Amino acid sequence: MTSLETRYRRLLGAYPADHRRVYAEEMLGVLLAGARPGQRCPDLGEAADLLCSGMRARAGRSWFALRSSGWRDAAAVAALVGAALLAASAGRRLLDALVLSQDPDLPAGDLVARTAVWLLVFFAVATGLRRSAVVLGVGGLLVEAGAIVAGMPGEPLRPIRMSWAPMLAALVVTMLVLARRGRPAARVLGIRGTWLTLAPAAVALWGWVIMLSSPVRALVGRAGVVQILGLVTVRDMVLVTAAALVAAGLWCTGTGVRGRLVVLLVPLAAVPLAQELYEFVVGMRYEPDVTVGLVVADILVVAGLPLLAAALAATVHHGQQTFTISVRRRAGR
Amino acid sequence: MLRLMTEGPLREPTFLVLTALAETPQHGYAVIEDVARMTDGRVRLRAGTLYAALDRLRNEGLIEVDREEVVQSRLRRYYRLSGLGEQRLAAETSRLRQQATLAESRLSARRHFGGAPA
Numbered sequence: 001m002t003s004l005e006t007r008y009r010r011l012l013g014a015y016p017a018d019h020r021r022v023y024a025e026e027m028l029g030v031l032l033a034g035a036r037p038g039q040r041c042p043d044l045g046e047a048a049d050l051l052c053s054g055m056r057a058r059a060g061r062s063w064f065a066l067r068s069s070g071w072r073d074a075a076a077v078a079a080l081v082g083a084a085l086l087a088a089s090a091g092r093r094l095l096d097a098l099v100l101s102q103d104p105d106l107p108a109g110d111l112v113a114r115t116a117v118w119l120l121v122f123f124a125v126a127t128g129l130r131r132s133a134v135v136l137g138v139g140g141l142l143v144e145a146g147a148i149v150a151g152m153p154g155e156p157l158r159p160i161r162m163s164w165a166p167m168l169a170a171l172v173v174t175m176l177v178l179a180r181r182g183r184p185a186a187r188v189l190g191i192r193g194t195w196l197t198l199a200p201a202a203v204a205l206w207g208w209v210i211m212l213s214s215p216v217r218a219l220v221g222r223a224g225v226v227q228i229l230g231l232v233t234v235r236d237m238v239l240v241t242a243a244a245l246v247a248a249g250l251w252c253t254g255t256g257v258r259g260r261l262v263v264l265l266v267p268l269a270a271v272p273l274a275q276e277l278y279e280f281v282v283g284m285r286y287e288p289d290v291t292v293g294l295v296v297a298d299i300l301v302v303a304g305l306p307l308l309a310a311a312l313a314a315t316v317h318h319g320q321q322t323f324t325i326s327v328r329r330r331a332g333r
Numbered sequence: 334m335l336r337l338m339t340e341g342p343l344r345e346p347t348f349l350v351l352t353a354l355a356e357t358p359q360h361g362y363a364v365i366e367d368v369a370r371m372t373d374g375r376v377r378l379r380a381g382t383l384y385a386a387l388d389r390l391r392n393e394g395l396i397e398v399d400r401e402e403v404v405q406s407r408l409r410r411y412y413r414l415s416g417l418g419e420q421r422l423a424a425e426t427s428r429l430r431q432q433a434t435l436a437e438s439r440l441s442a443r444r445h446f447g448g449a450p451a
Contacts, residue, residue, distance in 0.1 A: 023384050029407035030361040030380045046379055053381030057388070 003040050005032060011047055014054025072182025074260035075175040077253055079133070080125045080185040080197070081246070082172035082268050086140065086165065087118035088204065110147035114165075117143050125176070126194070128184025137176045141169040156290045160282075163302045164275035171267055171306070193252030200242030259317050266313040267306035274305035343425045346378055350386050351395065351414060351422045358399035358413035361387070387412060395421055 008031045012024050031046070042050075094111040117140040124133035144165045151158045179185075186194050253261055278301045282288060343351070346368075353359060353367040365378045378386075390396045395418035399411040414422065 019388065023388065025408040026361060026410050027380050027384055029404075029409060030365065030383070032407075033362045034365065034380070046381075049379040049381035051381075053385045056385065 004035060004042070007042055008032070008050075011042060011050040012054070014051045014058075016054075016058050019054075019057050070256045070260050072179050073188040073253070073257045074264050076125060076130075076179035076182050076185040077188050077250065077257070077261055078264035078268060079137075079172050079175040079179055080122060081250075081265060082168060082175065083118050083121040083125060083137075083140075084201070085268065086144075086168055086172065087115055087122055088201075089165070090114035090118065092204075110143075110150060113143050114140075114147060121172070121176075125179070125185050127186065130176070130180045130182075130184070134173070134176045134180060137169070137173040141166060141173055144169045157284065157287060159295055160290065160298045161279070161284065163298050164271050167302050167306070168268065168271045171271065175264060188253055188257060189249060190252050193249045196245050196249030196252065199245045199249070203238055203242045203245065259320070263310065263313040263317050267310040270306035270309040271302065274302045277305070278302060342428065343421070345376065346382055347386050347390065348422075348425060349376060349378075350383065350390065351418055351425075354396060354412055354414045355419070355422060358411040360402075360409045360411050364412070390418065394418075 005028065008028055009024075012020060012027060015024070031042075090111050094108055094115050097108045097111060117136060121133055121136045121140055124130075124136055144162075148159050148162050148166070151162075155161075182188075189197055250261060250265075251258065278298055279285075282294060282297075288294065349368045349371065350364060352371065353364045359367060361380070361383060365380075365383060369377050387396065391398075391412075394415055396412045397415045399413040401411070402409045
């Protein structure tokens with residue numbers, strides 16, 4: 001093997017393995033056929049072209065893999081869950097503000113806008129209006145950012161307390177874009193899955209109404225927390241029931257989608273956890289002064305941890321799939 | 334055919350690769366030489382660019398592998414235009430011809446009405 005061939009082989013390492021398997025020997029033949037007599041090193045232009053094309057092939061394959069139908073279906077369901085989380089979060093606060101608060105001047109405008117826009121996204125995703133869902137999702141992201149800016153004068157810590165919302169909204173928009181050419185979420189879930197996934201809304205509403213009923217409120221006022229048989233609080237019971245129903249509904253997506261759905265749900269779940277973690281670390285209870293460093297660190301944590309969690313989940317999923325394929329190949333021999 | 338007509342225009346290297354394969358199946362290095370010859374040396378495809386185009390065109394079903402040979406212990410793969418590739422190349426040629434005709438007629442009108450600079 002000549003030194004030129006060795007160097008070309010090294011450059012071809014920029015391509016993904018499956019591309020190399022198909023084309024490497026052929027490309028090497030073309031590269032060596034085009035070389036000048038006695039040439040020992042690749043031309044700079046040729047080397048740059050190989051590196052760029054290799055990187056583009058890698059990026060293209062990753063994006064192509066992400067755009068496969070399984071990922072698109074999973075993205076549609078994950079976007080549905082994300083929109084539901086954002087709508088529920090704003091909606092619960094809106095209901096509390098309207099029903100529980102005695103203050104008629106309570107500023108609930110941003111809560112109305114946030115609840116409305118995410119409910120619209122939810123219904124657009126569920127019914128398969130994919131382009132409308134993307135447009136509404138971008139609108140939702142702007143509403144979330146606007147709500148933070150609008151509330152800043154009276155609440156300087158708002159950008160930090162609320163940073164989870166635009167981050168979650170950005171993830172939902174990404175999934176909506178990915179799901180643009182996939183099946184509607186309702187079709188991915190099937191009839192049973194759709195009902196099971198929608199049921200938690202009814203359970204949560206029922207739990208909220210119970211908490212509002214006057215005997216329960218009187219009890220809450222006296223004892224602080226309402227418990228069922230002294231074992232579990234009503235709030236926790238409602239949350240566990242809702243989560244179990246959602247999990248059962250998502251299980252109906254089928255084997256090709258389920259694993260991918262978990263990968264996409266991991267960053268959604270990690271956003272509020274990252275927020276909690278950051279608030280705990282910086283001691284938000286003691287209302288620290290808002291500095292640029294505090295805001296930048298917040299963005300890094302609230303954006304970085306979910307992405308890291310998604311990368312870890314994707315690696316585990318990929319490893320699991322590779323293992324399954326290899327076991328099947330061995331079994332087939 | 335309607336779908337082929339409504340697809341976006343081909344990039345120049347892609348158009349030239351399809352044109353090189355229109356007449357007869359060719360291997361990679363022959364495509365590079367043919368493209369350089371067709372364009373009087375203006376376009377000299379590099380291996381990375383060529384194989385990116387060949388890979389994409391194979392995935393889109395516009396070209397197919399005709400045969401494989403081993404020459405001096407190296408794999409040489411010959412590619413040929415598929416039926417779909419022929420339709421796509423014809424549609425693109427027609428689109429380019431329409432544009433060229435339009436440009437020609439506008440230029441001749443410009444000359445006719447004395448719009449050309451002195």
